[in-house]
Amino acid sequence: MVTLYVDDLAVSVEKGSTILDAARKLGIYIPTLCYHPDLTTFGGCRVCMVEANGKLVTACRAPVEEGMVVRTDSSAARQVQRTVVELTLSNHNGDCLTCVKDSRCKLQEVANYVGITPERMAMLRSAVPEVEVDESNPFFKLDRTRCILCGICVRTCQEINGVAAIDFGFRGHKTTVVTIGNKGLAESRCESCGECLERCPTGALARKDYEQPSREVKSVCPYCGVGCGIYLGVRGDRVVSVRGDKDSPVNSGQLCVKGRFGYHFINHPDRLTAPLIKRDGVFVEASWDEALDLVAARFLETAKHYGPDALAGISSARCTTEENYLFQKLLRFLGTNNIDHCARL
Amino acid sequence: MRKVLEPLRQEAIQRWQALQNSDKPVILVGAATCGRASGALDVMAAIEDKLREQGRDAIVRQVGCIGKCHSEVLVDIIKPGRPRITYGHITPELAKQLVEDYLVNDNPRTDLAVCAASGEETDIPCADELPDSKHQIRVVMCNCGHIDPGSIDDYLAQDGYMGLAKALEMTPQEIIEVLKQSGLRGRGGAGFPAGRKWESCLKAKSDQKYVICNADEGDPGAFMDRSVLEGDPYSVIEGMAIAGYAIGASKGYVYVRAEYPLAIRQLRLAIQQAKEKNLLGKNILGSGFDFELEIFQGAGAFVCGESTALVLSIEGRRGMPKPLPRPRTTEEGLWGKPTLLNNVKTFACVAQIIHRGAEWFKSIGTEKCPGTAVFALTGKVNKSGLIEVPMGIQLKKIIYEIGGGVAGGREFKAVQTGGPSGGCLPADLLDLPVDFDSLTAAGSMMGSGGMVVMDDSTCMVDVARYFLEFTLEESCGQCTPCRVGTEQMLKILHDICEGKGREEDIDLLVEMGKAIIDGSICGLGQSAPNPVLSTIRYFRDEYEAHIREKRCPALVCKKLIYYRIDPDKCQACGRCLKACPVQAITGAKKTPHVIDLSKCTKCGVCFEICPDRFSAVERKTGQAEELN
């Protein structure tokens, strides 16, 4: 263990920890933008600069040393923190009310912490880039006027997903997040998993159809047999969002494109809510009893005429294990082993 | 190993002497990129044509840049028994005449001569006594302009490879001791002691290590490294081989920008020749030491000159400097292996230090910065060019004696050193000794060695803006202070130049500049505010004039100047009236002309065209009375 002093408070942390780890253990806030606990540290945003033994260092990268004296609030550290935030804001589309991340935005949090005044901001010249929003992806958009180039999405795509569909492109003030060949996201290797937008600190990468849920319900994703833990966001009786459950041992919060974005069928008007029976070539709504009687009668009839192996059943990956168990029981009761599963097709 | 080298050397020396004592005239054409840009290849072709035409035999050779860029194309002629005469400003036509006059008719054409090797030709100044040669000492560039960069024999005849041969008889530690004693500091800009860097690389344990030569040279206006590679690539190769032996590396790279095609060609040729003579490759000079050299072409990003970005670039990744804390490149560099990175000029000094000894090197320059500094002297100076001076020389000696003073007899205003990382120094710092530490203390930098002289027609706000425009484009873009800070500072400077500056802008620039220096990851961002901060420090009044009085004292910023015709001087010749592209000038015969400022686009054509004997058009700054 290493003991150090952060803003006069002593703290002991494991060797190899960073100053940020130590400060957080003490409950001392150090602003960060490009830091994300799931990812390798980058150190590019420069907002976590603190003074350690009299030298300015980035708290997210600098390792602790025995007896180190850290000041998160020295005037030199504050000056850099504030300048970095002011500069970031000068370069950022600050129309917060139309931004889906409003009130959940890391940049707002950090700006509030370092203290931004209208007088100071009025001294700066606006440098918001004039670029089109990339709307090509059906589920989310990339609005580069809100991007702060923290690189969290880039690292997420490389380190979490292993796809590396995006990276930094161009140089200097033209630096931006690009796909290979600078094409739209839809034309890139992007698999639309949406992991990046979950971590994007601002509204640069955000869902297209975001609605703030009024409450959340813990559930399991029904799409496949993996069983990722999810939270369904609900408004009244409508499901309006899905997010991964970080505490789920199955997926640690990660989701695939279907799990994250494919929930609209739940409230879809075309969704089947009652059985249909074809009568005179047309599907007509029926009661469950009617429908089940019909199916049972036809099954028995077919088995009688052609033998039970004329029957077969295909079950769905979206059924639970228990449901699949019951399904194979049913078919064996009917006298056949012809059972298969859509995941095998 | 020196024994093994000796026969190679003797053979080369004999060839060299045969050339010097040749009964044919020897003609040397300065054909580095700078010479070529002025037409050296055409001059050479003209000389060869003329010789053929006249049925004369002569040896025509290409050499590198000798540094006198102000007199390109340079041709040297050595007639048997006569001193070497250097001719300047030679065109293909003049070249033909020269062949006819001097080679055929024995008229040395003293009118075209710049200097001669000794004072025999009475009308021609002696090369060593020229004011611009007197203060120069050639270490890095000692062979440039003398040897044919395509001939390893030429290099061997100038004591080439004596350093490597000697080094191979020493232990690595002994070599490093010599280097440490010599006090050699890296010539890439920061001046880090070379011996210490080599030692830490030697101490790093690894099965594989690398030596890299940094020939990225991205500063605008800098061309020292290119000239060395074009004029004497062998000195760099030899220095790198010594480095390989000293740190235990068998592989080296020269990282050179692809915009230097001639340098790459000469380097490739030199590597080939060195291999053929077993001065590179396996078992060099029978010592058992192997060293391979490869050229890596960079794509021309300034930031890729930074050590960690350069390494990433060779690895095929995006060139972004790695933030601290990080392992040193000497411990974990290319492909994660210990790597020694030095500048072209640093390597070019090494062989001579080993051959001639640390004391010799220390006898040049100052105690803390021994050796020489190479500068590309440009701007408003009479003799621009590539110069090599002992460290510690005063700025004024460089500008007034080597550079021949400010061009056009105008007044000196400032000198900019260190390119986009450096700063502007005013007249009262002309006594400043030129070395790493003094320049940094004065708010500028040695940098890679650009030196731009500015006269009173230069606007310092505009200069700061020019350099910031460069860094803005060249920042790698990963860290906020550098990427957004330079953009913000530039926008403020644009406003000041356009008369839209605000009272608080100067303090804001200073405050922001300091935060960018403190907050940036690499040297690019940490030095990007220097051009702004140094001009504010030394020329604050000029910023204030722009902001408070909406005046540009140097009459440069277009938005703050206007043109006016002095009715007392105007002779109503009508030239300006006809020339004005927007018909802003009215007037008639015998009626003084007048500029309608609401139409004027400030193109300055009237100012240029008004005959000098009238000088009726004035360029003024501030509020035009007519607009009041």
Ligand SMILES: Cc1cc2nc3c(=O)[nH]c(=O)nc-3n(C[C@H](O)[C@H](O)[C@H](O)COP(=O)(O)O)c2cc1C
């Ligand atoms: C933005 C930036 C650009 C640089 N460009 C060059 C360059 O073009 N050539 C060079 O030798 N060093 C350059 N350097 C310095 C190198 O990082 C490094 O310090 C140097 O090559 C080491 O060699 P030296 O010890 O011989 O000076 C640059 C540094 C920075 C921060």
Ligand code: SF4
């Ligand atoms: S899109 Fe978001 S996560 Fe990606 S770099 Fe920009 S701000 Fe960071």
Ligand code: SF4
């Ligand atoms: S200071 Fe500039 S060039 Fe250097 S790492 Fe930061 S953004 Fe890149």
